Amino acid sequence: MTGKKWTLKSIAAHLGVSNATVSNAFNRPDQLSKQKREEILSACHELGYFGPNKAARSLRKGTFNIVALVLPDSVEYMVSDPVASSFMRGVANVLEPQGINLLLFSGNADNVSNVVDFVDGFICYGRPRNTKLIAHLAVLNKEVVAVDFELNGQASVNINNHQAAYEVANQALRAFTDASKEANVAILGLRLLDTELICRVYDHHLPKLNTSIAHQRLAGFRQALQESNVSMSDDRTWNIPESSERWARIAAKEALNVQPRPNVLLCMSDLIALAAAREAQEQGLKVPQELKIVGFDGIDEAQLFNPAITTIHQNSEAKGQHAAELFINKQKQQVILPFELRMGQST
Amino acid sequence: MTGKKWTLKSIAAHLGVSNATVSNAFNRPDQLSKQKREEILSACHELGYFGPNKAARSLRKGTFNIVALVLPDSVEYMVSDPVASSFMRGVANVLEPQGINLLLFSGNADNVSNVVDFVDGFICYGRPRNTKLIAHLAVLNKEVVAVDFELNGQASVNINNHQAAYEVANQALRAFTDASKEANVAILGLRLLDTELICRVYDHHLPKLNTSIAHQRLAGFRQALQESNVSMSDDRTWNIPESSERWARIAAKEALNVQPRPNVLLCMSDLIALAAAREAQEQGLKVPQELKIVGFDGIDEAQLFNPAITTIHQNSEAKGQHAAELFINKQKQQVILPFELRMGQST
């Protein structure tokens, strides 16, 4: 019994007032007497008219109360990753009370044409995989907040990945500073290359100039190695295309089977570090005695693991909140958030 | 250099053709010569016109290529829960290739007015917490797919929660069938009451008629108890308002401190079971020797835990896929999906 489908016009006619009056009753209380307003509102409620059609209003006003959350990858990937989920939580926490809704959008798309006309703007969580999409975002006349990367002068939220990687790597190398033991390092990298493959990352594979967080972290790791006088040949770095248990396991298996066997594993995410630790334990290796492992992100599961993973904790939820606030306030700032070195028993 | 903002009309004028022709070039290739079409399309590309404004088109056509995913609770909760995330993944997997985007919507809202005019319909994952919202959904002229509950004749996807709970409870009670030992059972329930509180669920608290999955599971547990001749007083069932480690811990602590101390813990989610197992182990209790624990859902983390949690595995991703397919095909079916009893070492 949903009955008649009301429009502002038909309601106005039915009530014997002009449509502007009905519109005002809903949108501009100061434009009509309190009494008349209540009268109209309750009549509408009675009749089952829930207010002006939002699509039409948006077409007219150009605002939508919807923001697109652009994910680095497919939607599928996003919700599998606890770090990404925390970020989303932070965003939602700020946006929901404002009556702003979140539209999920895949970073694999070529452009945002499908949604651009429905949203007030974009929050991009991580550099979208599809470079065409990045170009498209850059030329839009819509607001954009970039997270974990920079987009030509738009608002952004980042941490200092280089410094963070440097610090956590130093923790892993602590035991080797007196040169009584030799550090054999391997790096399990996340999205160092633009490929779906698990493979080693030789120096000549690396693009000349790349400011992605993976490369910043790699640079941080390398600085730490250098300062500790630890050398590492360029066949001991792996690319993992996605932060998942399965893929990380495979890469960890490869890494733990090279000679000389690594006794230090620098991982670019906690999920990877966890997978590596599990693999090591299954192979009978003692962590941290025979193998030191560090992660990156600071997810709960890695803290509950035995041994707890030494890692860089970043507050993803706060990141999401910041991004949402920049969006709401239309601030074109570049924000750098703090991180925290979190000691575990894995080093 | 985003420059002029084109509209279909201005583009048409610029190109010296009518606006219908431009519209047809984008939407109805059969309405004009191939040559003219290509001409127009490439000219538009050149000029930076990405096609007809989607909001205006939607206003005109009444379709949006957006579906709202209604979450049981806040968006925040959704993305914290691995089961919910899997579901979302399934949905996204089906919708993304169709060019349909997902709008996240909180089940705490009073109504869907804010988004109803932007979407083709709703997929509701779990009965929304706000009952007003349910009522509103029921009277809309939009497509709705209900998951894990029923909504007056709309399409739905469910599993047989009663039967599943019955089977997993039987596993927990196996060891007690010969009556040599007495089973002291406690139940850690998820959302048995409509409250934010962790509290015991006395019989007189329970609504007369409630078909929510929590109540179906409770009924299943009780049937198993009854058939095994295990009695349980009504002060040994807890309500946990949300499937999270923190809250489950608190409830588990309460439950493990009652007399006689439980040796069987029936939990309504794996997250709860995990928290309970951790609590038990910290208290020095041996699982399963001194305490048997079962969960519900089948998340990875519970399988990796030591001991692996005996649970009901349900394929959340498949659930999401089914829901999305029902939506796309506009089928008003009630689908019941299978589940699988998964034996761990926690019983």
Added chain:
DNA sequence: CTGTTAGCGCTTTCAT
């Protein structure tokens, strides 16, 4: 305080 009216940008008959 209320009513009239011109669009927002598009799709779709209906003529031509």
Added chain:
DNA sequence: ATGAAAGCGCTAACAG
């Protein structure tokens, strides 16, 4: 194959 025009439902400027 193309063009003119109506209208999707609404808001805001303006006149009364």
